[in-house]
Amino acid sequence: MTNEEIVALAKKGRELSYSPYSHFAVGAVVITKDGKIFLGANIENASYPLCMCAERNAIYHAYMNGYSKEDLQVLGLVADTEDVCTPCGACRQVISELFPSDGKIIMANMKGKMKETSIKELLPFAFDCSDLQ
Ligand code: THU
Numbered sequence: 070m071t072n073e074e075i076v077a078l079a080k081k082g083r084e085l086s087y088s089p090y091s092h093f094a095v096g097a098v099v100i101t102k103d104g105k106i107f108l109g110a111n112i113e114n115a116s117y118p119l120c121m122c123a124e125r126n127a128i129y130h131a132y133m134n135g136y137s138k139e140d141l142q143v144l145g146l147v148a149d150t151e152d153v154c155t156p157c158g159a160c161r162q163v164i165s166e167l168f169p170s171d172g173k174i175i176m177a178n179m180k181g182k183m184k185e186t187s188i189k190e191l192l193p194f195a196f197d198c199s200d201l202q
Contacts, residue, residue, distance in 0.1 A: 070100065070143070072185065076177040079145040082108035082123060089113065090120070095154060097123035099131045099168075100143040107131040123148075124160040128167050141168050147177040153184045161192040 075098060083096025090113045097109035109127025113120040124146055131141060144164065148154035153176040156164060164174075170189050177183045188195075 072175050072183050075100065075143055075145040075175045076147055076181075076183060078106060078108065079123075079147040079175075079177065080179070082110045082127065083147055084110075086110040086123070087112045090115070090117065093148065095123035095146065095148040097127035097144065097146040099127045099141055100145075101131060101136050101140050102142045103140070105131075105134070105136070107134065107136075122157060122160050124156050125163050128163065132167065138167055138169055141172055143173045143175065144168055145175040145177065147179065149179045151178070153178050153182050156191065161188065162195070164188045165192050165195040166197065 078098040079096040082098055083094050086094035088094050088111055095111040099107045107127055107130040109123045109130055111123045112126060124144065146154055146156065155176050165188050168188060171187055174186045175183055
């Protein structure tokens with residue numbers, strides 16, 4: 070799948086955003102190694118801290134369908150930002166636990182700008198289960 074096709078799927082996720090408070094719609098997609106597609110969007114709440122980001126919803130969507138870390142291949146996200154939309158800190162921590170360290174991450178905006186990265190690059194020196202030993 071091309072990066073353009075990945076972003077097109079993330080845009081489909083974005084159409085499902087529930088963001089009446091921020092008016093900032095974010096879309097995401099997780100693609101598994103066996104080709105399954107799981108969309109995500111940000112879902113907000115009047116109790117603001119309960120808002121959930123698009124990236125986490127897409128990853129949880131994949132897990133709720135029986136997939137886990139090593140099954141996942143691609144994470145795409147998109148929002149109407151000037152530069153590409155990058156995952157927030159909380160999402161980086163969740164991605165680092167639930168998405169492969171070398172999995173492809175495509176960050177995009179609505180105007181067609183795209184950047185490819187990995188969670189290793191987005192969250193070096195991550196806190197993980199080894200720190201709890
Ligand atoms: N948001 C995401 O969905 N992903 C990010 O990486 C950044 C922020 C959402 C959360 C909230 O619904 C809105 O964008 C404004 O922060």
